[in-house]
Amino acid sequence: MYAFIGGKKRPKKTLESAVRAVADGYEGEKAIFDTETGKVYSLSGEPTTILTPSEFQIVTEILGICSICSAANIPFPTKTVSALIGKLSPVLAGPAVRTAAEIYKKLRGKHGNRESERPQSPG
Numbered sequence: 638m639y640a641f642i643g644g645k646k647r648p649k650k651t652l653e654s655a656v657r658a659v660a661d662g663y664e665g666e667k668a669i670f671d672t673e674t675g676k677v678y679s680l681s682g683e684p685t686t687i688l689t690p691s692e693f694q695i696v697t698e699i700l701g702i703c704s705i706c707s708a709a710n711i712p713f714p715t716k717t718v719s720a721l722i723g724k725l726s727p728v729l730a731g732p733a734v735r736t737a738a739e740i741y742k743k744l745r746g747k748h749g750n751r752e753s754e755r756p757q758s759p760g
Contacts, residue, residue, distance in 0.1 A: 638671075638673065639652050639654070640672055641659075641668075641669060642666065643666050644659075644664045644666030645665070652669065653682070655682070656680070659680045666680060668685065668687065692725055695721055696725065698721060702714060702721075703718075
């Protein structure tokens with residue numbers, strides 16, 4: 638059964654019917670919960686992750702650091718961000734490094750090698 642988090646709708650037998658129920662009329666639902674597996678889905682039916690308030694705060698802090706460094710062209714505090722990622726979840730450290738490597742490859746391919754222009758990070 639697929640129940641709704643934050644709404645008054647009755648549980649549905651399939652994920653598709655739960656998504657259709659939300660599309661037919663939103664009543665405050667926040668997510669869809671599979672009562673058999675414990676998995677959580679977005680209102681569009683995609684697997685999703687729920688963050689605790691402290692996790693959300695860390696994620697927004699990381700994104701804020703990224704935004705200000707980009708907008709103000711100041712050195713990126715790599716050690717600080719790495720520590721925040723580790724604090725958020727040690728399990729995220731590996732995927733974060735792999736994602737960073739993929740982004741670096743894409744940017745390097747698109748913009749060339751600009752390492753000599755990169756400012757030193759203060760940590």
